[in-house]
Structures are given as C-alpha cells and as structure tokens.
Amino acid sequence: MKxxxxxxxxxxxxxxxxxxxxxxxxxxxxKDKNPLVICVLRGAVMFLSDLLREIDTFVDMDFMAVSSYxxxxxxxxxNIVKDLTTNIEGRDVLIVEDILDTGRxxxxxxxxxxxxxxxxxxxxxxxxxxxxxxxxxxxxYYGFYIPxxxxxxxxxxYDDKYRNLKYIGILKxxxxx
Ligand code: XMP
Numbered sequence: 001m002k003x004x005x006x007x008x009x010x011x012x013x014x015x016x017x018x019x020x021x022x023x024x025x026x027x028x029x030x031k032d033k034n035p036l037v038i039c040v041l042r043g044a045v046m047f048l049s050d051l052l053r054e055i056d057t058f059v060d061m062d063f064m065a066v067s068s069y070x071x072x073x074x075x076x077x078x079n080i081v082k083d084l085t086t087n088i089e090g091r092d093v094l095i096v097e098d099i100l101d102t103g104r105x106x107x108x109x110x111x112x113x114x115x116x117x118x119x120x121x122x123x124x125x126x127x128x129x130x131x132x133x134x135x136x137x138x139x140x141y142y143g144f145y146i147p148x149x150x151x152x153x154x155x156x157x158y159d160d161k162y163r164n165l166k167y168i169g170i171l172k173x174x175x176x177x
Contacts, residue, residue: 023051033092036094038093041082048096122140149170150176
C-alpha cells in the first residue's frame with residue numbers, strides 16, 4: 001500500500017497536533033451547547049473519531065453519507081446515500097468533513113440541512129484544496145490548506161483503498177491514470 005504514495009504531505013504527528021488544537025477551540029466554542037456533530041461518511045471518520053476525543057464538553061454525533069466522486073473526479077451531482085437519524089431542528093450543528101475541493105458537496109449539505117431549521121450550522125473541514133473552490137462555502141474551522149493533488153490516507157480513499165494510512169499522502173499518478 002505505502003509504495004503507492006508519492007509523498008507524505010501531512011504526517012501523523014502533524015495531524016495529531018492539529019486535531020488537538022481544533023479540539024481546544026471547539027471545546028470553548030461549544031461549551032454547554034451540546035452540539036450535534038455530523039460526520040460526512042466515509043472520508044471524515046478518522047478525523048471525527050480523533051477530534052471528538054479532544055473535545056471536552058458534551059456532544060452528540062450522527063452520520064450522513066453523500067456520493068459525488070467517481071475515481072479522482074467529482075461527478076458534479078451530489079446525492080444523499082444515508083441520511084441522519086437525529087432531528088436537527090433547534091440544534092447547534094457542526095458538520096465535520098474530510099476535504100473541501102470544489103465546494104459542491106458542502107454547499108449541497110448546507111442547503112439540505114438548513115431547510116431543517118437548526119439553531120446554528122458550522123463547518124469543520126480537515127483539508128481545503130487551494131484554488132479549486134467553485135462554490136463559496138463558509139468554513140468555520142479547518143486543519144490544513146493543501147495543493148491541488150489527489151490525496152489519500154487518514155480516512156481519504158482512492159477506490160475505497162488507503163483510508164487506513166496514518167498520514168495524508170499524495171497518490172502516485174500511475175495508480176489512477
Ligand atoms: P467537493 O468537490 O464536493 O469534494 O468539495 C468534496 C469531496 O470530494 C472528495 N475528494 C477527495 N477525496 N482525495 C480524496 O480521497 C482527494 O484529494 C479528494 N478531493 C475531493 C471527498 O470525498 C470530499 O468529501
């Protein structure tokens with residue numbers, strides 16, 4: 001598996017430090033608010049599970065799955081594959097996502113979820129791809145800006161593989177071309 005990685009972009013240690021940093025900020029911002037943290041499956045699973053353990057206040061969690069990607073390209077059409085089981089009306093909602101690329105997925109999610117009348121809705125994305133944004137999405141918390149490369153690891157996949165790498169790396173082009 002590791003031989004398919006061209007370069008390690010963010011190390012395990014860097015991820016850990018950043019998640020701790022974000023956890024401290026979220027603990028302060030969500031103290032006594034009992035937020036509902038929504039994990040966007042499946043890419044954000046590792047990030048969510050580490051992040052929640054760095055938040056020192058009560059939180060609820062739920063999961064949502066959307067499909068938009070085919071291989072390394074966004075299909076442009078976003079679909080809900082798995083919906084929430086929690087009623088979000090009147091709740092402080094935090095959407096946790098792995099990566100913001102064109103912005104289509106998060107824009108779609110925000111529009112769908114806003115129709116359900118949450119009290120507040122914020123976004124926490126581990127990664128933001130530089131210069132790729134097609135739709136402006138208000139990201140309230142983020143981990144790292146990354147170059148326009150296809151990355152895998154720490155939950156992010158290519159063809160459902162590489163999610164279990166402990167770091168985030170750039171995939172060798174020959175793997176997907
Ligand atoms: P959009 O374009 O809607 O994309 O902002 C967000 C979703 O696209 C996937 N994505 C990636 N997945 N490596 C991945 O493993 C990448 O470099 C990458 N870029 C985008 C991801 O599922 C994200 O939720």
